[in-house]
Amino acid sequence: MTALALYLANIVVLPLLLIGLIRKGKARLLNRAGPPLFGPFYDLWRLLRKEEVVSETTTLVFRAAPLVNLAAVLAVALMVPWAGAASPLRGDLFLAIYLLALGRFAVGLAALDAGSAFGGLGASRESTVSIQAEPAMVCAFVALAARAHSSSFQAMFAASPADGLGLVLVPLVLVALWLATMAELARMPVDDPTTHLELTMIHETLFLENSGPNLALTEFTVALKSVVLLGLCAQVARMPWAGLPPWTGEPLTLALIGLAALVVVVTESTAVKMRWRRLPNFLSFALVAALLACLLVALKG
Amino acid sequence: MGVSLSDLLLLVTSVCWLVLPLLAAFDRRDTNRVLWPWLEAGGALALLAFACCGPREMVAPHPFALGLVPIAFHLDALAAWFLAIIALITLAVAPSLHGYMESFRERIDMRGFWICASLLPASMASVVLAANAQTFLVAWEIMSLSSFVLVVSDHASRSTRTAGAVYLGATRVGTGCVAGAFIWLYELTGKWSFDSWHVAGTAAVGPALLLLIGLGVKAGMWPFHLWLPLAHPAAPSPVSATMSGLMVKVALYAMIRFFLWPGHVVTPVIGHLLLALGAISAFWGVLFALLQHDLKRLLAYSTVENVGLIIMGIGLAVICRTQPSPHSSLLSAVGAVALGAALLHVWNHAFFKSLLFIGAGSVDHGAGTRDLDRLGGLARPMPVTFACFLLGSAAICALPPLNGFASEWLLYQSFFRFGCLSSTPLFRFLALGTIGWIALVGALALSCFVKVTGITFLGQPRSSAVGAAHESPRGMLVSQGVLALGCVVLGVGAPFVLELLRPLTGPSLRAAFTLPIPTLVFTLLLGLAVGALALLRPVRSYVTWECGFGPLNARMQTTAASFAQPVARLFGSLYRYVVDTRVEGRHRRHFPEAVTVQPAVRSILASRLYLPVLASIDRLARRLVRLQGGSIHVYLLTMFLTLWILVLIGRFF
Numbered sequence: 001m002t003a004l005a006l007y008l009a010n011i012v013v014l015p016l017l018l019i020g021l022i023r024k025g026k027a028r029l030l031n032r033a034g035p036p037l038f039g040p041f042y043d044l045w046r047l048l049r050k051e052e053v054v055s056e057t058t059t060l061v062f063r064a065a066p067l068v069n070l071a072a073v074l075a076v077a078l079m080v081p082w083a084g085a086a087s088p089l090r091g092d093l094f095l096a097i098y099l100l101a102l103g104r105f106a107v108g109l110a111a112l113d114a115g116s117a118f119g120g121l122g123a124s125r126e127s128t129v130s131i132q133a134e135p136a137m138v139c140a141f142v143a144l145a146a147r148a149h150s151s152s153f154q155a156m157f158a159a160s161p162a163d164g165l166g167l168v169l170v171p172l173v174l175v176a177l178w179l180a181t182m183a184e185l186a187r188m189p190v191d192d193p194t195t196h197l198e199l200t201m202i203h204e205t206l207f208l209e210n211s212g213p214n215l216a217l218t219e220f221t222v223a224l225k226s227v228v229l230l231g232l233c234a235q236v237a238r239m240p241w242a243g244l245p246p247w248t249g250e251p252l253t254l255a256l257i258g259l260a261a262l263v264v265v266v267t268e269s270t271a272v273k274m275r276w277r278r279l280p281n282f283l284s285f286a287l288v289a290a291l292l293a294c295l296l297v298a299l300k301g
Numbered sequence: 302m303g304v305s306l307s308d309l310l311l312l313v314t315s316v317c318w319l320v321l322p323l324l325a326a327f328d329r330r331d332t333n334r335v336l337w338p339w340l341e342a343g344g345a346l347a348l349l350a351f352a353c354c355g356p357r358e359m360v361a362p363h364p365f366a367l368g369l370v371p372i373a374f375h376l377d378a379l380a381a382w383f384l385a386i387i388a389l390i391t392l393a394v395a396p397s398l399h400g401y402m403e404s405f406r407e408r409i410d411m412r413g414f415w416i417c418a419s420l421l422p423a424s425m426a427s428v429v430l431a432a433n434a435q436t437f438l439v440a441w442e443i444m445s446l447s448s449f450v451l452v453v454s455d456h457a458s459r460s461t462r463t464a465g466a467v468y469l470g471a472t473r474v475g476t477g478c479v480a481g482a483f484i485w486l487y488e489l490t491g492k493w494s495f496d497s498w499h500v501a502g503t504a505a506v507g508p509a510l511l512l513l514i515g516l517g518v519k520a521g522m523w524p525f526h527l528w529l530p531l532a533h534p535a536a537p538s539p540v541s542a543t544m545s546g547l548m549v550k551v552a553l554y555a556m557i558r559f560f561l562w563p564g565h566v567v568t569p570v571i572g573h574l575l576l577a578l579g580a581i582s583a584f585w586g587v588l589f590a591l592l593q594h595d596l597k598r599l600l601a602y603s604t605v606e607n608v609g610l611i612i613m614g615i616g617l618a619v620i621c622r623t624q625p626s627p628h629s630s631l632l633s634a635v636g637a638v639a640l641g642a643a644l645l646h647v648w649n650h651a652f653f654k655s656l657l658f659i660g661a662g663s664v665d666h667g668a669g670t671r672d673l674d675r676l677g678g679l680a681r682p683m684p685v686t687f688a689c690f691l692l693g694s695a696a697i698c699a700l701p702p703l704n705g706f707a708s709e710w711l712l713y714q715s716f717f718r719f720g721c722l723s724s725t726p727l728f729r730f731l732a733l734g735t736i737g738w739i740a741l742v743g744a745l746a747l748s749c750f751v752k753v754t755g756i757t758f759l760g761q762p763r764s765s766a767v768g769a770a771h772e773s774p775r776g777m778l779v780s781q782g783v784l785a786l787g788c789v790v791l792g793v794g795a796p797f798v799l800e801l802l803r804p805l806t807g808p809s810l811r812a813a814f815t816l817p818i819p820t821l822v823f824t825l826l827l828g829l830a831v832g833a834l835a836l837l838r839p840v841r842s843y844v845t846w847e848c849g850f851g852p853l854n855a856r857m858q859t860t861a862a863s864f865a866q867p868v869a870r871l872f873g874s875l876y877r878y879v880v881d882t883r884v885e886g887r888h889r890r891h892f893p894e895a896v897t898v899q900p901a902v903r904s905i906l907a908s909r910l911y912l913p914v915l916a917s918i919d920r921l922a923r924r925l926v927r928l929q930g931g932s933i934h935v936y937l938l939t940m941f942l943t944l945w946i947l948v949l950i951g952r953f954f
Binding site: 048051052053054055056057058059061063066067068070071072074075078088089090091092094095097098099101102104105108109111112113114115116117119120121123124125127128130131132134135136138139142143145146149151208209212213214216217276280287290291294295297298299301 | 677678680681687691695698699700701706709710713714717720721726727729730733734736737738740741743744745747748750751752754755756759760761815816817820821824825826827828829831832833835836838839840841842843844845846847853855857858859863864865866867868871
């Protein structure tokens with residue numbers, strides 16, 4: 001019962017709390033008071049009660065895309081084994097990657113639906129980022145999966161890295177996953193989430209036309225996707241401590257997600273957004289780290 | 302000697318598909334009768350029922366033979382799988398034929414069209430059933446020539462004639478290599494029948510390479526794929542659907558039969574070559590698909606990509622079969638999964654590619670153009686086409702829970718298991734790296750099809766002609782609906798389809814499919830329901846946000862070239878991606894009057910390999926033409942020299 005309650009809390013409460021934490025952290029780092037910690041909850045409630053404005057050029061795709069995106073990311077969230085507890089949906093890593101692709105497909109089409117220049121720009125750039133980030137993410141997870149001889153998340157994170165290989169593998173996989181996650185979530189240094197200049201946006205141009213409940217769903221889905229990807233990074237980082245008793249799993253995961261949020265806060269406040277053309281250089285680090293991890297696993301056998 | 306049910310079904314199929322051409326050839330009054338597609342569909346239905354009958358051998362009676370060799374056919378599990386897909390796709394495409402060709406009846410010789418439109422599926426079925434070399438080659442040639450006639454149906458257009466010439470040249474090369482390989486195998490084994498060919502080891506490498514080239518040309522494997530993006534767009538859309546969905550699969554059937562199951566020419570070299578060439582085909586195909594702005598050319602390149610994926614599966618299965626290792630039983634399970642992935646993808650690709658090609662034909666028919674830079678906003682006037690095309694795009698991007706995902710998942714699993722179980726570290730690393738490669742190909746395909754669907758159907762029309770678009774005739778909608786339904790059924794019912802493959806792969810394939818499809822579908826529907834609750838409120842309609850500068854016009858939207866530009870620049874060195882920008886006007890630095898942006902792509906394969914070779918053949922041919930100058934002295938000298946050389950060869954070899 002408590003496991004189920006914790007699971008639901010991870011999926012429903014944690015995403016918005018994480019976004020609030022990041023916003024508050026960035027403000028405090030700049031010596032400002034910042035928005036309230038539970039701000040995203042108020043934002044969601046406010047947006048759900050507002051009237052939605054839909055462009056005349058759009059079709060049913062525009063209204064249905066946030067639903068498909070939410071369903072896909074929710075399915076992935078139900079697949080992640082939080083803190084060792086069994087996940088309701090027994091999928092594996094390839095299913096998770098392609099469910100995220102389903103969300104991206106829907107969002108890309110919705111962006112092109114409005115017939116504006118910004119939507120196409122956002123869809124084009126989002127696809128390009130995913131083309132470069134996905135091989136790195138897949139190779140990183142595949143290295144862990146090959147070590148566990150199974151592609152399900154449950155088995156991947158349960159294989160304890162007691163030997164030397166595991167201790168070298170976890171940092172490599174973490175580097176690859178972290179860089180790919182920053183690109184997928186459109187965080188600094190790939191994209192500035194607070195920018196107002198449409199020509200520099202990657203992720204935010206996809207949602208310029210959304211309003212009201214549509215925007216509420218979209219923002220919640222983005223927050224849920226952040227929690228899912230950061231949660232997967234946290235599960236990887238937790239692997240060296242797999243020998244601890246099971247009740248420490250959830251607090252450790254939350255602590256690691258908090259640490260990840262802190263790193264995001266510091267990066268977003270201090271780093272400069274990269275030039276768009278330098279993105280392949282940035283993500284090649286991720287790909288090389290992931291391939292090195294695969295090489296180590298292949299050599300060890 | 303009784304007449305069994307399968308004999309009867311074969312008779313019905315033959316009557317429908319071979320008598321139809323005769324009826325159509327002598328019909329003077331109406332060249333586009335509704336009867337002909339019904340006959341074609343009837344023949345397809347009978348063929349489907351025939352494929353479900355058990356394995357059997359059929360040999361034509363004594364007077365009918367090809368020289369000294371009888372005409373022999375052989376139906377086993379592999380042939381049944383491919384016969385079933387030929388029948389299903391022909392059945393699904395048949396309703397669209399009448400409506401689509403109605404607009405072409407003045408420009409095209411419809412009698413020739415109907416003759417070849419029923420000869421093509423009949424010859425494809427004959428190739429799949431063939432049991433010896435001569436039957437195979439005769440059926441192969443009929444398939445090539447009938448598809449050539451269909452490709453150049455609209456031969457008034459110059460680009461169609463060029464495409465036809467390239468296609469004909471490619472089929473000559475392909476058939477020549479296949480025939481050469483068969484002759485080589487006859488020299489090795491002394492027989493023409495496939496069942497008696499069991500060649501392995503170093504003796505098998507020569508014929509296997511020839512077969513690879515010949516079948517690779519027909520399948521559209523890199524580097525022999527150049528005819529595909531020319532021929533498939535030139536043909537009428539239902540024909541493109543058949544060619545892309547079925548004809549390349551017949552070449553893949555031959556590859557599986559000779560290299561793998563039951564395996565007549567088995568060597569490990571072929572496995573590695575198939576894997577490498579398949580991987581390059583997959584990447585090359587989808588990359589070039591992203592750069593196209595012609596709807597059907599883009600789909601043709603996407604066929605190259607999917608054929609590459611299937612060939613990767615076949616290559617891995619051959620490697621698993623031929624690799625001597627202590628884990629040979631485990632590896633044979635991996636090989637079964639790889640073969641199952643390839644076979645399932647054959648079915649899935651046939652379904653969604655045919656759907657997309659008929660959708661492209663529907664767009665061409667309704668909007669009058671195939672150019673992505675002129676299309677847009679077709680979702681409102683053509684809702685059924687849009688819905689089916691959307692489903693087909695989602696299927697080809699391998700999005701769960703549709704059918705493309707099931708076969709791509711199995712392909713990933715086969716490489717993953719090989720990466721865990723192989724005994725060579727290098728192979729393990731390469732298998733894990735290949736998984737990343739397939740992920741890259743998948744992401745490129747997603748980008749490509751978001752672009753195609755979004756630019757064709759969404760937004761505002763980019764030209765005034767497209768603004769007056771109308772929905773296609775009902776037959777085309779029926780075809781698309783049936784194929785779309787097939788995509789959904791094959792996706793959700795993937796475990797049941799894998800049961801059908803049990804005779805070919807054994808029980809390990811079904812056991813390997815551990816995806817929780819019902820739970821997944823339930824979760825997705827639950828998520829949709831939860832989201833839909835939030836959207837129950839009424840909405841207000843307004844214009845797209847234009848920053849307060851006034852109404853947006855269609856020219857401000859993303860074009861196909863601008864959507865693909867970041868990726869094109871990323872891989873630009875592979876094809877010399879150049880963007881030529883010209884600004885015009887008297888004071889153009891400060892007050893430009895016209896800006897022209899032209900991206901240019903040049904295939905290095907065509908310009909560095911094929912065109913120089915063809916040019917040198919042309920030069921050689923021009924020099925040899927002097928031998929035919931009309932001088933009888935030169936003719937006599939040539940005959941005498943030829944006779945002398947033949948006598949020398951006969952004397953000393």
